[in-house]
Amino acid sequence: MDLLPPEHSFVSDNAAGAHPAVLDALVRANVGDATPYGGDRWTAAAVARIRDLLGAPGAEVLFTYGGTGANVAALQAAVDPFEAVITASTGHVHTDECGAFERFTGSKILDVPTADGKLTPELIAPLLNPLNGEHNVQPAVIAISQATELGTVYSLEEIKALADLAHAYGMLLFLDGARIANAAAALDCSLQDLAGHVDILTLGGTKNGMLYGEAMVVLRPELIRRARFARKQFGQLASKMRFIAAQFDALLSDNLWLHNAQHANRMAARLADGIRDLPGVELMQAPQTNSVFARLPAEAVAPLQQWSPFLKWGAGVRWMTSFATTEQDVDRFLAGVAQTVQCADFATAGVL
Structure with a gap:
């Protein structure tokens, strides 16, 4: 993938460092x-x-x-x-x-x-x-x-x-x-x-x-x-x-505990809002906190994980935000999801 990955991944809120x-x-x-x-x-x-x-x-x-x-x-x-x-x-x-x-x-x-x-x-x-x-x-x-x-x-x-x-x-x-x-x-x-x-x-x-x-x-x-x-x-x-x-x-x-949590929740909501506009990606439920669960083409999961890590979760995937997640992280990740899913769709259709 030719896009820059997000600085902070969506693998877990445990992945973030400590607050200054x-x-x-x-x-x-x-x-x-x-x-x-x-x-x-x-x-x-x-x-x-x-x-x-x-x-x-x-x-x-x-x-x-x-x-x-x-x-x-x-x-x-x-x-x-x-x-x-x-x-x-x-x-x-x-x-x-x-x-x-x-x-x-x-x-x-x-x-x-x-x-x-x-x-x-x-x-x-x-x-x-x-x-x-x-x-x-x-x-x-x-x-x-x-x-x-x-x-x-x-x-x-x-x-x-x-x-x-x-x-x-x-x-x-x-x-x-x-x-x-x-x-x-x-x-x-x-x-x-x-x-x-x-x-x-x-x-x-x-x-x-x-x-x-x-x-x-x-x-x-x-x-x-x-x-x-x-x-x-x-x-x-x-x-x-x-x-x-x-x-x-x-x-x-x-x-600080509340501000950190509010920010993480907002970043999850931003991610979910962006996913709703992506063809081939299904939001499994509207996020209530700082986790987003989605489904995407099976062929897209591994390439996307290699670019920016996250966890598979049952029949879908889980993306977690944290106090350290930025709007730029969310927007970069959404761009990467869109590109990966599009490539997966082309490959499935025999275009690539």
């Missing part, structure tokens, strides 16, 4: 010594910010290195080995964490097929009354991703409905918030709104401008002790905690 404000915060945190394992002023400041954003002064905030560790430790705090977690079949804890939940908790996942990556009370209801008592695994947690792995978003009313169902059955609601900032931007709501009915959640940083780092937020006091020990056992208790906390402190200052 986050890097500056790391440099400042690197001066002098600090008490390890979270006994430092950066951790105290970041914990205070998260509690304030969630409107939860009593929440336990536990920083971790990454999303898998945060998810597994959080769920370990909520389940026993004879219990189960209900999640969508596309849920990250089920599909993309290499069985870490089952390996480390000894518990079971009950996955539910969905059309859009979202659970509903109606889909969950058949799993809530095990018929044979101790012979059956006992559902204990409903786990949702916000935003979902298919780029969809739970409304506040949908989250409340799932929480009400969980609590009516003595269960808990867990929220995987790796992209919670993008969901808040899409819904034009606060983090407090999103966490209002949740018992335990993870708060993502890596996909929204940090080098690494996530946070477990425990909103049920009876889970705090288990969560702290689970984090340690899963190798997620950082000795130099200040370098995770300082990143969160920067990300959560002056609404």
